Amino acid sequence: MSVLPNIPDPLADKDSSRRESNAQDGATHCMATSQPKGPPGKLHDLHRPGAGEGDESTFCHTCAFSGVCQVAGYGKPELLELHCLVEHVGPYRTGEYVFRNRDPFRAIYAVRAGTIKTVVVNRDGNEQVLGFFLPGEVVGLDAIYPEHYPCDAIALEPSHFCRFSYPAMTALASREPDxxxxxxxxxxxxxxxxxxxxxDHSADERMAAFLVDLSARYQARGFSGTHFRLSMSRGDIANYLRLASETVSRVLGRFREQGILRIVGREVQFVDGDRLRDMASNVFND
Amino acid sequence: MSVLPNIPDPLADKDSSRRESNAQDGATHCMATSQPKGPPGKLHDLHRPGAGEGDESTFCHTCAFSGVCQVAGYGKPELLELHCLVEHVGPYRTGEYVFRNRDPFRAIYAVRAGTIKTVVVNRDGNEQVLGFFLPGEVVGLDAIYPEHYPCDAIALEPSHFCRFSYPAMTALASREPDxxxxxxxxxxxxxxxxxxxxxDHSADERMAAFLVDLSARYQARGFSGTHFRLSMSRGDIANYLRLASETVSRVLGRFREQGILRIVGREVQFVDGDRLRDMASNVFND
DNA sequence: GCCTCGCCTTGACCGAGATCAAACACGGGC
DNA sequence: GCCCGTGTTTGATCTCGGTCAAGGCGAGGC
Incomplete structure (x- = not known):
């Protein structure tokens, strides 16, 4: 039970996460055969707290890809083409792979709901977390050049995506300068x-910067920037920040006893956000 | 005097470096006013060792931007437009700024000759080296989004560039899918x-990876991959690798006494390249 | 020639964070 | 309820690389 009330819970959607579904084919809009289909299934049943229970376009406004969709889609004949470009997929279950290292590159993913991490595994089997991706953010751009995904993408919670066919996207980009x-x-x-x-930054600076960064990204997408739930384990945070998980625990404990934040389990609430931003400032402006 | 003979010396061009020239206007091909000018000044007088004394097209073949120039320029009416797109600038003298942090973003630079480093200076005045750019490599792509350069670019040796107007480039890209x-x-x-x-890697791994990376990049551009001159100081290397310069000295010293490489001053020769690549492998494949 | 100023090297010491180890908390299955 | 496994916290010790300090080397100026 949460001791910090009213936290938008990005997990949500417990129902759909229990559905027996093949994530890869969740809600395809446009088949390879181009056969006509009904309108895309709405995601109204997907709980998206923090951004309100908004409709499709409200969600899309907070998406990093919105420039593509809106430029291409609004009141233009390309609207039809957009349905071929965008394909809704999910839910992916916690721990499920969205794509794998060396998979051939065909599409870019925008997170609709949930969180994923990208990781590489080096030859001695140690995994290295490259990044976390929140709702509205885009994954897979680094696969364009090598033409295969250079890392694994793993859902940290039940997650949905918009999948953008890369060939279709470049074709569209050729015709639409915007x-x-x-x-x-x-x-x-x-x-x-x-x-x-x-x-090279101290453990405190890295941790503060991590929290401030997450906060800003949640806020930019319409969630609370001062009160959120970490969707990744201490181990993942530590790995991402190149610290030991013990160090992450210690730093968070210190932040708590210094009254900088409240943290219970994975739930975080900023108490002295300015202090955090101050600690983080050296990490960002250089 | 070099004790390692036959090293391609990227410095070269002592003459032009002493010229009294305004680097910013070195060899403009196309003025804003579009007034007709004579043919662009050839750079045949520019010593480009390692790539041979090749002509323009030989050089361009090794440039990361060649896809743009060659697709756009060869036997097409866009040839004229290309002259407006590409502008040869330089020489910039050692230590001279090519662009500065917060300068408005107008163009992308490809290194024709020389080397530059990109750095940011944080609020306590400490500088942080972000990268080194060798002949044929492209600088400034990270300025597209913020619309200003996010860092300083400083020549480490007398250097020449091709400057690509960004608006012209995007316009061309809209018409040429390639x-x-x-x-x-x-x-x-x-x-x-x-x-x-x-x-997080050991000082040895970082240093080995740095050398292997440089080697591969020189080789990819037609220079020797086993015998080259570091154009940056130990301090710059250390800063880039997030080590102390003393550590860089010590690691290089150890590599030398282990017979992994010969190094005198800034001149490097690989002796046991496989060993180096082995040490570096964990840095790259993750 | 000599002096000077950067850059580089080498040594001695120190500290932030990793590692090792041992509990502890929490959630799910039964 | 109990057990078990994973994730988290806390403590004790170790170690790599940073910091401080002192010279050395080399190129350029005079």
Missing amino acids: VQQHVFRMLSKELGAASLLTG | VQQHVFRMLSKELGAASLLTG
């Missing part, structure tokens, strides 16, 4: 975001 | 390359 521009910008943004891991 | 595709791939490749700094 779409092309949007993809350039998404790629470039991702380049700039790689800095959390680089830089 | 160009668009090429830019997507360049951006994606850069995303995948960010991994050298991430990951």
